[in-house]
Amino acid sequence: MPIVYVLSTINASTLDAARWVSAIGILAHLSLASSFLGTILIAVIAEYIYLTKHDKDWYDKARMFSVVSTIFFGVGAAFGTLVEFGLVTIWSNFITIIGSAIVLPFYLELFAFLTEVILLPLYVFTWGKVRNGWVHWVIGLAAAFGGYWSAYNILAVMASLSMRPPGMIVQNLAASNExxxxLTSYLVTWAKPTDAWNMFWWGANVFIFHGILAAAILTWSVIGAIYLYGYVREHRPDQVKVLKIIxxxxxxxxxxxxxxxxxLQGELVLQFDPLKLAAIEGMFWKGLKVDPLTSFFAYGTFNHAFWGYYSWPANxxxxxxxxxxxxxFYLGFMVTLGVLLxxxxxxLSLWYLFNGFFNRFNWAKVIASFLERTGPYAMPLFAALAAIGGAxxxxxxxxPFILVESSPNPNGGxxxxxxxxxxxxxxxxxxLSLPGWLVALIIIVEVAMPALAVYMVYLYTKPRGVKPTQVIEY
Amino acid sequence: MVSPVVVAVALIAWAFSVHLPLVYTVLGLGWLLPTLELIGYRSGKRVYIDIAHGLSNYLIAVYAIGGVFGTIVTVFLAGLLPVFTNIAGALLWPVWGIAIVFGVAIALPFIGFYYRSFNRLSPMKHIAVGYAMAITLTVIPAMFRLVFAFINYPAGVAITPSSTSNTGFTLSVNLTKALGNPTYPPLLSSTLLGAIAMTSILISSIHGWRYTSSRSEYHELGHRIGNTMGLIFGILYSIFAAWYLYTIYQYSPTVAWSIFGHPPSYLQSAFYELYRPTFNLSWMLYMNIALGAIILVLLVISIKITSKPIEALKLVLTPMLMDSAEVMNGLAHAPYAIVPPVTAAEALIKAYGLSFALNVAKWLTISQLLTPQINALLSLVSIQPGLLVGSLIFFAFFNALLLYVIYAALSWRRSSA
Known part of the structure; x- marks a missing residue:
């Protein structure tokens, strides 16, 4: 391979520790961000249904989910800062790449963040205080938009890490001893300044919406499972209303x-990183070999040959x-469990939406009963493992790269x-130096924060006895 | 076309101007709330505890919004001064790491726990949680102020010529020596005292305003306690701020020249061109002293008389003084991002020659660290200025909305279970 690498003097265990710390932190942040995106969406949908149908159940749900989303947002935003400082301290040279190339999504993210952080408290604290309900709903919608816009920008950055956007130039200055x-020998720039907008090219949009949808699926699966668990035991009408939407x-x-x-994402992986494709599809051979199944999904034929994982050098x-x-993680978790979800x-959707029709058949009742009894456990498990698998x-x-690109090998390999x-x-x-105790401490914090958010949500949503209300004047 | 330096400095200054009053408030509340509780339990007066409980409602919200603006500052630094932020991250990573682990990972759960455990823990345990929260909150400025001290006077830094680096040199830092930065102790102390003073005055203003309408013991006490604390800590802040200015005069010639309007007496005239500041900010120093004097007079009057105009003036002028002092301190570094020490300049000239020393000084300026030739945002904005104009309109709108949200939060009567 005609690639020149800077010899590493940082030891492998530090690199591995850094990757573990970052990976767990990012997954934890993703779980909080996903929970916010899913719950704020439910809140605005519930309020919309309340405003159109004047059903008090939906008002209660909307209000509850708006508060729940705020808890996830608060902890998630704080955690986002932690992840951001992880970049500054652990992957510090990424900062130069941000400034020289991928700054635009981060810059736009600030506006999205502002929208969220100012409108979300306004939405939560103005329940019952805004005379026109539709005005309140618009505030909620704008807060939700801020959340999704924020996700859009951050996922654009993540997309660029896997697929180098058009017009981006990566130079290895080590070749000229610079x-x-x-601190770093890599300089990343754009062919022309306006190419910075290519961070949002169509391939990035596929990655982005793939990620956003995964977030919503995960949260809605968990919420659906919680309502399903309650419905199987209590059969309350408000529970089935929620289930019919979720x-x-x-x-x-x-x-x-x-x-x-x-x-579409699979086709992009094939185009941008055939080595990644080989690794995730388990194509563990050297040289070209026909893989009928992958060939069918990628090209619609059964006879296309693919380079195996061991065709590339180990480094x-x-x-x-x-x-x-x-x-x-790919075939087992993401694909298989995604299908099962x-x-x-x-x-369950067919059962709830067309209950009058399917209720006449015993086989349908048996299947529905099985899905209802297992759903509270199976759905969140499938969704969580599929999401983790995808991430x-x-x-x-x-x-070992970011801003990955592949190009034809002039030597025929x-x-x-x-x-x-x-x-x-x-x-x-x-x-950087990451001793074991520090790694353990960081990972404990990374795991504890989402747990804290879940505990706060539990405290807020758990049934409470009636207590006398103490009015605080301030 | 607006200069990239002006754009960068303006955006960063703006974000700091919103971020700092919010985090000052969080820091001040962090120390004041358990203290109010302690006074309440010791004196047997429930109203102190109610005031602490009432104020704790706002702690998480102010912390969250302040944190968001902290993130905005970081993104501006990364986007506009990437090489500077990269160097700062690489050299001072333990400082950032400790700040963020305490600032977010430990302080936030403490804030949540403190708020949720009101009336659920025994009094002394709850007070202990409150002070633990205050200590963790204090670690944040303890670390970030070290970075501020570092840009005043980069203590502990070693510079080595490098033929491969695009800067012509590489930097390394001895963190133990960095902690011995002479501008650090007065800066951190005045930050803490200033935060408690500012928050106390804000509390007294809000309670004083309410007291004019309700005449309740609750607001009367909040007004009185706030004024007393504000006065005591305000005077202490003035003393430590003066100490800070003295160390600045001794160790950071550009900052001192900018703030006092003339070069420090020890600076040789041969160095004048090297250390000449971009802005003469002596007018800001006088304005800040005047603002401090006015606030002092208002506090004294407020102790005797409660009136809405006085409380409103205190509410506006105190954060204004804090912002003005911080902006003055920040802008006074220009043209430098990190002011080169005089001793280092002399040592570099002696060891490596004048041109090397001048190159190092050049790379410590904001304009050079902006690296306009590889700065994607500045390049884009220069071609599409609408992006910048749109940003400014958006920022202005959300600042106004933020003020409205704060006003709404303070003006609505709240009830809690």
Whole structure:
């Protein structure tokens, strides 16, 4: 491979520790961000239904979900700051790349963040205080828009890490024995200034909406499961009202995710990072070999040959240790469990929406009973593992690079895969030191914060006895 | 066309101007709330505890909005001064790390726990939680102020010539020596005292305003306590701020020249061109002293008489003084992002020659650290200025909305279970 690498002097255990700390932190932040996106969406939909049908149940749900979303937002935003400082301290050279190239989504993210942080409290604190309900709903809608816009920008950055946007130029200055401030030898720029908008090119949009939908599916699956658990035991009318919205919502989103966005995303991986494709599909061979199933999904034929994982040199291949986790996370978690989630949510959707029709058949009752009894456990499990599988596949599959691009190999071998490496000379802070106790402490904090958010939501939503109200004047 | 330096400085200054009063308030509340509780339990007067409980309602919201503006500051720094932020991240990573772990990961749960455990824990346990919260909140400025002290006077930094670096040199830092920065202790102390003073005055203003209508013991006490604390801590703040200015005069010639309007007496005339500040901000120093004097007079009057105009003036002028002092301190560094020490300049000239020393000084300026030739945002804005104009309109709108939300939060009567 005609690629020159900066020799790493930072030891491998520090690099691995940095990756674990960042991976767990990002997954934890994603869980909080997903929870916010899902719950604020339910809040505005519930309020819309209340305003059109004047059903008090929906008012209560809307108000409750608006507060729940605020809890997730508050902890998630704080956690986002933690992740941001993770970039500054652990992957410090990424900061230069932000400034020289990928700043635009971060800049626009500020406006999205402002929208969220100012409108969300306004939405929550003005229940019953704004005379015109539609005005209040618009405030909520704008707050939700801020959340989704925020996700849009951050996912645009994540998309660029896996697929180098058109017009982006990555230079390795090591070839000319140069560095930037002695910290990194990689310079990332644009061919022309307006190419900065290419951070939002169509491929990035596929990645973005794939991620946003995954977030909504995950949260709605968990909420659907909670309501299903209650409905199986209590059979309250307000529970079935929610289920009739949530469960079909999960089914529709899962179908779009799998059949449209997932397929397009797969085609992009094939184009931008065939090595990642080989790693996640489990194509563990050297040289070209026909893979009928992948060939069918990618090209509509059964005889297309693909370069196997071992066709590339070891120093550019994504790691598989301690076990072949990438195919397990991709094929096992994301694809298989995603399909099962579609089966559960699709079956329950048919049962709730066309109950009058299916209730006549005993077989339908048996299936529905099975889905209802297992759904509270199966749906969140499937959704969570599928989401984790997707995130790990996307982010670990591109390692050891960011801003990945592949180009035809002039020597006739597998396509050349290039990018900015995560190791020293690339992204990692060359001064970093991560002793075991520090790694353990950071991971405890990373896990504790989402747990705290869930506990706060539990405190807020748990049934309470009637207490006398103490009025505080201030 | 507006200069990139002006754009960068204006955006960062704006974000700081919103961020700082909010985080000052959080820091001040962090120390005041358990203290009010302690006084309440010791004296047996429930109203102190009610005031603390009432104020704690706003702690998380102010913390969250302040935190968001902190993120905005960081993004501006990364986007507009990428090489500076990269160097700062690489060299001072333990400082950032400790600040963020305490500031977010530990302080936030403490705030939530403190708020939720009112009337659920025994009094002394709850007060202990409150002070633990205050200590963790204090770690944030303790770390960030070290960075501020670092840009005044980069103590502990070693500069090594490098033929491969685009800057011509590389930097390393001895963190132990960095902690010994002479501008750090007065800066941190005045920050803490100023935060408590400002928050106390804001509390007294709001309660005083309410007291003129309700005449309740609750507001009378909040007004009185706020005024007393504001006066005591305001005077202490003035003393420590003066100490800070003294250390600045001794160690950071550009900042001192900008604030006092003339070069420090020890600065040789040969160095005048090197250390000449971009702005003469002596008028801001006089304005700040005048503002401080006016607030002092208002506090004294407010102790004797409660009237809405006086309380409103205190409410507006106190954050204004805080912002003005911070902006003055920040802008006084220009043209530098990090002011090179005189001793370092002399040592570099002696060791590596004048041109190397001048190159180092050049790379410590804002205009050079902006790296306009590789700055994607500045390049884009220069071609599409509408992006910048739109941003400013958007920012202005949301600032106004923020003020409205704060007003609404303070004016609505709240009830809690």
């Amino acid at each position: 560095t930037i401030a002695g 469960i079909p919502g999960v089914a529709i989103m899962t179908a779009i995710e799998g059949f449209i966005l997932g397929h 550019v291949r994504p790691p598989l240790a301690p076990f072949d986790f990438l195919p397990i 579609g089966v559960w949510s699709g079956g 790990v596949t996307a982010e670990s599959g591109r390692v 597998p396509p050349t895969v290039t990018g900015v490496p995560v190791y020293e000379g690339g992204l990692i802070n060359p001064n």
